[in-house]
Amino acid sequence: MSAQGLAPSTIAAARTVLLVEDDALVRLVTAGELRDAGLTVIEAASAQEAYEAIIAGLHVDVVFTDVRTEGTLDGYELARMLKAERPSLPVILTSGHLDSSVAALVAPFLAKPYSVETVIQLIHAQFASGSS
Numbered sequence: 001m002s003a004q005g006l007a008p009s010t011i012a013a014a015r016t017v018l019l020v021e022d023d024a025l026v027r028l029v030t031a032g033e034l035r036d037a038g039l040t041v042i043e044a045a046s047a048q049e050a051y052e053a054i055i056a057g058l059h060v061d062v063v064f065t066d067v068r069t070e071g072t073l074d075g076y077e078l079a080r081m082l083k084a085e086r087p088s089l090p091v092i093l094t095s096g097h098l099d100s101s102v103a104a105l106v107a108p109f110l111a112k113p114y115s116v117e118t119v120i121q122l123i124h125a126q127f128a129s130g131s132s
Contacts, residue, residue, distance in 0.1 A: 015127060016040040018058070020050045020065035020075060030064075033116035039123070046071040047078035054082065060089070062126050064119065066112075067095035079107045090126040092119075 017039050021027035024045070031041045042060060044050035048071045050063065063082065065075035073081075079091040096112035110122055 015061040018042050018060040018063045020044045022069040037120045047073040047075050051078055062123055063091045067093055
């Protein structure tokens with residue numbers, strides 16, 4: 001897991017996004033764009049890694065997770081577990097291989113491929129709705 005600070009010129013009260021994506025290139029590009037938008041980003045390569053960090057006390061304002069990640073825990077199950085244990089923590093699911101109507105039953109869903117602008121809008125919508 002990695003975290004990078006924001007430059008002093010960015011928003012002081014930046015929100016923290018936990019980005020869960022097993023494709024290193026997709027994770028790198030998405031994390032960079034989210035940081036450029038003024039968000040603090042913590043990266044996880046698997047849903048299991050993300051879950052363990054949150055349960056250990058990591059504070060984040062929103063989780064943006066791919067449904068299919070390596071390991072025994074997938075993003076769908078991560079969303080269900082977090083909803084049970086941290087109901088006020090917003091989770092956004094993404095996948096290129098899942099029926100969006102199924103995913104939307106658990107959490108907001110964004111189909112891949114997505115534009116980073118759409119991701120940012122969805123994250124800000126979660127903040128505006130008071131979910132975090």
